[in-house]
Amino acid sequence: MIERIAKVFPWLLLAPAILPLVYVEGLLYPFVSPKTFLFRALAIVAAASFAYLALSGRQFYWERLRNKWSWIPAALLAVVYATSLIGVDFYHSFWSIYDRGDGLLTLTAAVSFFYLVLLYADKDFLRRLFSITAWVGSVVALYAFFQWLQGVSGMEFPFIEETQGSTRLGATLGNAAFLAAYLGMTFFAALAVAMDYTGRWQQALYAGAALQLLVIFLTATRGTLLALMVVGFLVAIYFAIRGDGNVRTYARGGLVAALIMAALFIGFRDSLADFPIEPVRRIASISLTDATVSSRLFVWQNVGGMALQKPLTGYGAEHIDILFNRVYDPSAIVEQWFDRSHNAYLDYFVQFGVLGLILYCTLVLSLAWAGWRLWQAGGRYGPFILLIAFVYAAQNFFVFDTVMTLWFLLALLAAALAPLEISPALARPKGGTGGLFLTGRAVAPRHVSLLAGAVVLALLYPVVVEPLRANLALADGYIYHVTDISRTVDTMTRGLALNTYADIEYGYQLYTMYTDRQQHMLEGEDRVAAYRFARDTLAKNYERYSYDARTAVYLAHVLDSAPSEEEVDEDFLREVLARATELSPKRIQPWYLRANISLKKGDRASGAARSQHYREAIEVLAEYSETVPEYAEPRYIVAGLYHVMGERAAAAEWAAEGLALYKGGGDTAQRAVKYYIGVEDWQNALRFLQDVVGEGWVEDEYDQAYDQVYDLAKLYLLTGDRERAVEIVEHLRRVSPGLVETDPVFLQALEG
Incomplete structure (x- = not known):
């Protein structure tokens, strides 16, 4: 049994490299959740195998732990846990949510892989890691290429999913930025390991590398594209100075061509901003006024400023959204909900303070150092590791990290450190397996080794099995939330009874189900049942996650949308709205819902009473307009109310303010369309409906x-x-x- 586990163990360490290929329909977030569950499961199985082997007498390269560079992941993990323990909510920090699959648990799994690889790996491990990663990256790129071809041609290919909520490619990772960040690293892995192959296999790898580069371009992910451009320019400079013969000539020619192309690009930038090829258009449109760029800058500036209030301890893992909600301003940013800053370095600073940021930067630098050392020692993989470290460091200024790229970073670091620190005393004996060998006697009785492995394996149930069951229940409930509300309630009630971290995700999904569809498509007892289930679930989360503005806003909206058969506790609704406003002062939904309390009373009244209630609503919205003076939407709402009340002059005045402040946005445009149609201003109504449609x-x-x-x-x-x-x-x-x-x-x- 020992020998069998010893043979399987190295493949367990390499197994996460295959996870980018995995997605499972039938799960909530099919491109994220399966990877998270499998990654955590593999970490547990690998740790259990390690415990069994170590206690059974298998020896590992323990002396590698003397290398101080190997302490960095452990130090980072210690800081992450310490800051999260004194942070906002350790439970949420530990588990995260389905949508992200991060949190302390996933980071712990990634760091455990680092140390298991470090203790096991020999020089062959780095080659195997590069090889598997290169082939998997090539397959992912091929999938993405067919996804792109499917989109532009209208053809349908078997097993190829449509792009998720966007025209940009996501492939098996489900997101263009995640895909580009991943391929930006595997591209160099493919180039590195191609030299180990010959003939058609080598040609296939070079073709795979080229395809990966093409797909990165097709994703139109500016962060990765810019990172690769800078890397390419630096490589060309190096070979232009240090290269020999034709290599130097080609490098210098490439530099001249790159400079000419850059000059032409800058000169024709305005024209290229309307170019039909999206990657070119997105790069050319980079400016401070670009919606995406301005949103990112707003988040970096304001969330970073809030983070400076707790520079030493941070707010704990998975709590970036708290800061974002406090500074959120709908007149300055497109996205409504942010739980990442789209800058990995700022994410670490916000969550884990300055020490966490320093350790994360040191972790990235350590990979570059290991690549440099290997390069200087004559290792052919060294330069490629150095380039991977640079691309990872550069692109993470514009994206947030994912488990696939973080695992590859840590596994690559461990595998790169291993050949630098292999001791002759621990050299693999003839006939040995990988980087471990049998000492001749067990350090613990057999039953103790088995028990230790079994105890670690038992973690699979709370860490993977129960959350998986909750995810399946939520997905099943979502499928039937309109056609069979009884099944939805029963299934999701069982899922909630598992008491996993899925409870907050259940609340989010139930809100969407009810407000988007159930309140409009269901009737009678079915609609009441859907409302009560959404209300009760969100109310529990409202008590449990008192810091979550999203839960408070969603609960208030559900209460405001109650069926006529249900009586709403106005005092409780106002309490929820007060918390939502406190947690996110400039968010319009709580203010509008507070105004809507008066509007509903006005709709049921007549005469002076109706007018009085409408004026109470206008006062609320006018106060909000002062809170967010550059936002057009509340002004169109007030204009509409004055129009209904017959006060056309006041309505026109508020509408004029809205028109002057309008910067785009579907919600604002729809408010404007409704007002201008009401006053028969067809030209303005057309303008805004064009923005909507x-x-x-x-x-x-x-x-x-x-x-x-x-x-x-x-x-x-x-x-x-x-x-x-x-x-x-x-x-x-x-x-x-x-x-x-x-x-x-x-x-x-x-x-x-």
């Missing part, structure tokens, strides 16, 4: 918004553009038969 109707991107596209046709007719109106009507007749016939008056006007 865009030009996507031409390519059937708005298959769920045909009513709005139809309204667009009507506004074109009202503003005198009959040709455009006819074009839209003909399009709708093809894609949504019967819709245009629902308004015969409009059709008669169009034909007349």
Whole structure:
């Protein structure tokens, strides 16, 4: 049994390299959750195997732990745990959520892999690590290429998923930035290990490396693209100075060509910003006014400023969202909810303080140092390790880390340190297995070794099995949340009864289910049951996660959307709204929901009482407008209320302010459309509805918004553009038969 486990052990250490290929339909977050569960499971199985082997007399390279560079991951883990223990909520810090799969548990698993690799690896391990990573990266890139081909051609390929919520590629990682960051590292692994192959296998690896580079370009991920450009420029400089013969000539020619291309790119940057190829367009559009760039800068500046209030201890793992919610300003940022800053270095500083940031930077530098040492010692992998460290360090200024890239960083560091520290006293004996050998006697009785391994394996149940069951229950409930509410409630109740970290995720998903669909699509007892289940789950989370603005906002929205059969405790609703406003002062939802309490009373009243309630709502929204003076949306809401009350001058004044402040945004545009249609200002109504619908109707991107596209046709007719109106009507007749016939008056006007 010892020999069998010893043979399997090295493959357990390499198994995470295959996880980027894994995704499982039927789980919530199918591209993230399976990887998280398997990664944590592999760490436990590897640790159990290690405990059994070590206690059974197998010897490892223990003296490598004398290398001070090997202490860095342990020191980082210690700081991470210490800061999280005194942080906001250690429980949440430890487990994270399905959507991310990070937290202290995942970091612990990654660090455990580092030490297991360090204690086991010989020189062959680095080659095997590079080889598996290179082939897996090539397969992932091939999948992404077919995904891109599927999108541009309209063809469907078996086993190829559509892009997730975006036109940008995600492949088996489900996210363009994650994919590019991963391939940015595996690209150099493929180049490094290709030299170990010959013939067609070598050609296949070089083709895989080229494909990875192409896919990185197709993802249009600017952080990784810029990192690779800088790396390529530095490599060209090195060979232009230190290269020999043709290599030096080609390098110098490449530098000249790169400088010319850079000059042309800068000169034609404005034109390239409208280029039909998205990667070119995204790079050319980089500016302080670009929506994504301005959002990132806003987060870095404001979240970083808040983090300076606790520079030594940070806020603990998984609590970046607390700072973001405090500084969130809808007039300055597009995204509503952020739990990462999109800068790995800032993430570490916010969560773990300055010491955590220093140790993380040192960890990255240690990989570069190990690559340099290997290079100087004549190791052919050294330069590629150095380049991987540089790309990882550069791109992480623009993205947040994932378990796949972090594991590869740590495994690569351990494998790179190993050949530098192999001791002759621990040299592998003839016939030995990997980096360990049998000492001839066990250091513990057999039953003790088995018991130790079994105890570690038992962690699989609370760490993997129970969260997996909760995830499956949530996914099943989501599938039937409209067609069979009883099944949804029963299944998800069983999932919640498992008492896992999934409870907060259940609340988020139940909110979406109820407010997006159930309250509109269900009736009678089914709608009441859906409401009660969402309300009760969110109310429990509201008590448990008192720092979570998202839970408070979601609970308030669900209470505000209660069926007519349910009575809402107004005092409790106001309490929830007060907390939501305290946790995220500039977020519009709590203010609007507070105003909506008065609006609902006004809708049920008449005369002076109705007007009084409306004015109470206006006062709330006016106060919010002062809190966020650069935001157009509340001004259009107030304008609409004044219009309903018949006070057209006041309505026009507030609408004019909104028009002057408008910077885009679907919610604001929809408010504006409603107001301008009400006052029959067709030109402005058309302008804002164009922002809502865009030009996507031409390519059937708005298959769920045909009513709005139809309204667009009507506004074109009202503003005198009959040709455009006819074009839209003909399009709708093809894609949504019967819709245009629902308004015969409009059709008669169009034909007349």
